[in-house]
Amino acid sequence: AGGRPLVALAPGATWATKRWAPARFAEVGEALHADGFGLVLCAGPGDAEAVAAFRAACRAPLAADLTPLKVPAMAAALARVRLLVSCDSGPVHLAGAVGTPALALFGPTSPVRWGPAAPGRALSLGLPCQPCSNHGGARCPLGHHRCLADLPAGRVLDEARALLGPAR
Numbered sequence: 001a002g003g004r005p006l007v008a009l010a011p012g013a014t015w016a017t018k019r020w021a022p023a024r025f026a027e028v029g030e031a032l033h034a035d036g037f038g039l040v041l042c043a044g045p046g047d048a049e050a051v052a053a054f055r056a057a058c059r060a061p062l063a064a065d066l067t068p069l070k071v072p073a074m075a076a077a078l079a080r081v082r083l084l085v086s087c088d089s090g091p092v093h094l095a096g097a098v099g100t101p102a103l104a105l106f107g108p109t110s111p112v113r114w115g116p117a118a119p120g121r122a123l124s125l126g127l128p129c130q131p132c133s134n135h136g137g138a139r140c141p142l143g144h145h146r147c148l149a150d151l152p153a154g155r156v157l158d159e160a161r162a163l164l165g166p167a168r
Contacts (some may be wrong), residue, residue, distance in 0.1 A: 012047025036167030038063035085108025
């Protein structure tokens with residue numbers, strides 16, 4: 001990582017309705033890399049599609065790829081990053097367990113029930129239809145998935161920068 005502080009990005013989630021666009025994760029990652037942070041990819045075995053889309057979209061280099069790691073090693077690696085930016089998924093809970101702040105992006109599920117502990121934050125658009133599910137699902141019950149489709153990369157980047165402070 002060349003001495004850069006690290007930020008982990010977790011673009012996957014088991015349920016389709018809990019996934020934010022991998023290209024937007026790439027946009028956030030590229031901006032954070034330009035700010036002086038090293039990027040760490042965090043994903044599980046079921047996230048191959050999101051990982052491939054992220055890798056195709058992200059032009060910034062990765063300092064590390066945690067994808068092949070088992071849960072204990074992934075948790076240990078997350079303990080060394082400054083922030084995790086993630087869909088509402090397992091890595092948020094792993095980060096919390098090792099004391100790493102998480103910025104969790106919430107769509108169909110409740111940020112009050114499932115959000116990360118402080119100093120981490122849950123980011124939700126707060127649409128009238130949110131939350132619509134306890135755990136997510138294969139498709140939006142209203143057919144639009146605006147809860148995450150309308151969440152701009154700029155807003156996620158602003159929240160991430162607020163949690164991170166300067167890179168140096």
